[in-house]
Amino acid sequence: MRTHRLPATLALTAALALTATACGGGSSTSGSSNTSPKTLTYWASNQGSSLENDKQVLEPELRKFEQQTGIKVNLEVIPWSDLLNRILAATASGQGPDVLNIGNTWSASLQATGALLPFDQAAFDKIGGKDRFLPATIASAGAAGKDPAAVPLYSMAYGLYYNKKLFQAAGIAQPPTTWDEFVADGKKLTTGSQYGVAIEGGNVSENVHNAFMLGQQHGTGFFDAAGKPQFDSPAAVAAVKQYVDFIAADKIAAPGNAEYAANQSVTDFATGKAAMLMWQSAGANLKSHGMNPDDYGVVPIPAPAGATGTQAVTSMVAGINLAVFKNTKNLDGALNFVKFMTSDEEQKQLNGTYGSLPPVKAAQSDPAFGTPELKTLAGVLQNSAAPLPQVAGESQFETLIGTAVKNLLAAAAAGQPVTDASVKAELTKAQQQMPAS
The missing domain is CATH 3.40.190.10 (Periplasmic binding protein-like II)
Incomplete structure (x- = not known):
């Protein structure tokens, strides 16, 4: 969607x-x-x-x-x-x-x-x-x-969009294929008012899409085989923390991104305020902002080095x-x-x-x-x-997990520490709010 x-x-x-x-x-x-x-x-x-x-x-x-x-x-x-x-x-x-x-x-x-x-x-x-x-x-x-x-x-499908000119200026020859490379490149690309990546932390749906993709890579689909929610498993905590750390620990996304919604991250990428963007089929949107297709490249979103199977999932x-x-x-x-x-x-x-x-x-x-x-x-x-979980409670899952990530990103933007414990607490709260099936 x-x-x-x-x-x-x-x-x-x-x-x-x-x-x-x-x-x-x-x-x-x-x-x-x-x-x-x-x-x-x-x-x-x-x-x-x-x-x-x-x-x-x-x-x-x-x-x-x-x-x-x-x-x-x-x-x-x-x-x-x-x-x-x-x-x-x-x-x-x-x-x-x-x-x-x-x-x-x-x-x-x-x-x-x-x-x-x-x-x-x-x-x-x-x-x-x-x-x-x-x-x-x-x-x-x-x-x-x-x-x-x-x-x-x-x-x-989601892809990683990257600004060719900004990559060249930072001395980066190729777009990242692993998350270690992504964070390292993001730090090189973060300078002054320019950031390595733009995210949309105020956008509940974008949050859950990225949490799901990273969850797959960490080994969780947020539900077990019987459709029971597993929102606060260690794998889910690791996935959500990885995303929130773009602002909290890695500092490769602007703190203001925690409030972004409604295509604001696309605007930042199109105007050179961010060098990377994880987005679904952004070409027409970028064109409407005056960005020439020759100015950017698109590759799959990174995965862990050597990943196979569900750990190699790069998009919902x-x-x-x-x-x-x-x-x-x-x-x-x-x-x-x-x-x-x-x-x-x-x-x-x-x-x-x-x-x-x-x-x-x-x-x-x-x-x-x-x-x-x-x-x-x-x-x-x-x-x-x-595909995202095809369960009757999927809509609630999107809302609850997307809102949990939004709250964690807001905390990170405010300078509050984001730890495994704080991430787990937010995800546990989300799981407790799931209606009984």
Whole structure:
């Protein structure tokens, strides 16, 4: 998924409790209960540089759909900070859109509400078939052993972006491949008002994505095989402390990064205030800030020296899925819209504009996705990416762990010591707040 949302644990609990009511529909004057066979309501996530930019990208495509089908699509672009809470309110009330974007990491949690249409064989047949999609992206569309709760729309992976000019000025010939090299290079690149790396400590989702990736490298997925949380295990403590130490001990990220949210780290990288950036499919965003692709390189995020298996994971399987509310009054139109948005041509158009990767296999052959950046990220997605835990409590996990990391980074920025004990205490508190499954 892209990033950037606010805590929603209580809202999710309410949504789970009200699922039976939610799926029955209602008499609201807005949302899916009020759509006719010739209209659809679509909630899109903020993928571009602004909400207005997304409207400029999407509205011409929605007009194409209307011309082809006679169905008008009422579009609302929702910022990431609001999207999950809006979705949870809709699942609880039964009054939502017909079709909506969801972060792929939310798939299992939203699936558990029962409010989303399961994509069984019949539903997949109506949109062109399940085998059109990359297997890794389908694996991030719902819990294992169940019909997916959504279909992939945009795919992304994390990479390490580095400023070639700043690396050259610091006498660094190659980007780092291990964390020891990363920290050593970060210290060389930290001088004056320039820092080695920009992070986004006020961004709960960015925090949990990095904690998960480092957790994999340290040997934990934050849940055991039965789905029980293990937030404060020694491996989890080591992973989170490694990330917080970019500010606390290594001092290669600016203390002010602890408050950053909403693409501020991307801005710092694009303007030369930071020499490295760990981000998912940042090319289009960097271009909007005036950065030329020739000015930076992209490589996989570092891993421990000699790492194999899960310890070599360098990214979560990132992306956006497209879901249909089960109580839509226009199911045929909604599935027709999903078919349109995941068609080869629309996949090329939309992913090409947003700088993401098409999850539809046939669309990836387009030369637009052969840039050095996207080739690197496609390799990461195929070879060293893992899906976030596909458990019903995944959404709470994101909120709680992301907030714990945010609190620890704020403490580090304030000059407070960050120790194994303080990290464990914060993670234990997060685990205690997990609702019983």
